[in-house]
Amino acid sequence: MPPPSASGVRRRVTDYLSPREPIPAGVYVGLGVVGFAGVLLVWSALTYGGFVTALFLPTPHRVLLAGIQQFTQFGFATDILMSTYRVMAGFLAAAVIGVPLGLLMGTFKAVEALIEPLVGFIRYMPASAFIPLFILWVGIGDLEKIAIIFVGSFFQLILMIAVVASSVPKEMLETAYTLGAGRLQVIRRVLLPASLPGILDTLRIIVGWAWTYIIVAELVAAESGIGYMIINAQRMLQTGAIIFGILAIGFLGIVTDYGFKWLHRWLFPWSA
């Protein structure tokens, strides 16, 4: 048994099981690695142990090899670029229109009354259901994929941004009024800065959804993109390539997510 530390209190495993209590940073990161390693371990055991056939689930190194082959022989880098371009175009279009509209909706009851029922109605329509319609309208090019991303993110985005704007404490606006600010100043100097962290958080969540829609969009009538690669691999029974494609999306997603988190810390050091 190791001696107790200088403070006289030694950490025990049971300390980590107290509800909501923080744990050391090293342990936190370590557990994250263990989570990934655990999945890899089970996967390895199932495949190298010969419990499943390679057609259903290839071994980890076969998936890796299939991935390298995708990059070297089938131009997977272009697929990634195409998908990223479509996601970003649709997402940015939704953000550029949706953020101001959402802010107006969360700020003015009249705008809320005008838009909310309509948006609430449309957002229940699955984005994928629009694919046939958009193909009819704009063909099977990039524009159709971008339109799917737009529809999938725009209507959710408006409502979430409206909630951000409407949850700015009323006392904060009232304080500004008693300090002599007019309506426009209250909007520009209080409502807007107070909403910014919430806006960025919303965009982070929405871009994640945009990534899920791009695959659906690229499964139908596409000639490039990660979704196209996956559906192609399925036709050829290349299970390894399918899995590699899925893992690639997960990787792009987590990179985007951390990018947004870093941006949040950098832009809003004052935010709790």
Add this chain to the structure above:
Amino acid sequence: MDAPIKLDIRHVSQHYRSGGHEVTAIDDVSLTIRNKEFATILGPSGCGKTTLLRIVAGLVRPTAGQVHRDGHAITGPGRDRGMVFQSYTLFPWLTVRQNIQFGLQVTGLAKDEQETIAQQFVAKVGLRGFEHAYPKALSGGMKQRVAIARALANNPDVLLLDEPFGALDAQTRALMQELLTQIWEEFHQTILFVTHDVEEAIFLSDRVFVMTARPGRIKAEIDVPLERPRRYEMKSSETFLHLKKRALDLIREEAIKATQYKDGE
């Protein structure tokens, strides 16, 4: 005390509908506050004292009656009436000094003047060294100091304080009360203060208006003849204890009544 009347609250009533019932929050309140007077509205929770203060601030329009400042009817919020709220209302994206500058900035004062004035008030409330700190780094007491400094930097004619120390611990609270009396000695703004704390009301004020439980009416008016400047030792003086007993008796009756209402404030 022959000072001119600063605030004239005339027959103010406030009704609102709640669950299909008509609730009277304030019932025909009339009172006058003189220039440079420190007046406090003391009442049990739910008596409508905060609503009354918000009406004076111009944030709420009364159902009936009017409030006049220097003979002019109040129609909305304005920089002549600074307000400090109970909840922490600092703008979290602005530093301590930027928060204090806010009112000066919206009125378009030159930037170097804004900074000079803000810096003076940083010092007045004892926050030198924290000018560039964000509110998240401040304690509750420090946050309320910034809120007071922010309201004062605007040089308002009337200062409205809505239980500003309600969320602070007893020791911090006592220190904040002393700070506020010091500030009042220096600036002599007309102050309308709202609290449910009897000791706080007497220690700070020239006059205390005791309000009834809902519907809120003025039940009594207590003059506080304690000398200025106020010092914390006065809290154990005979006059203070006598006034405190009187106010406690009045407020206790109302507090008991207030517990008979189901909904709180």
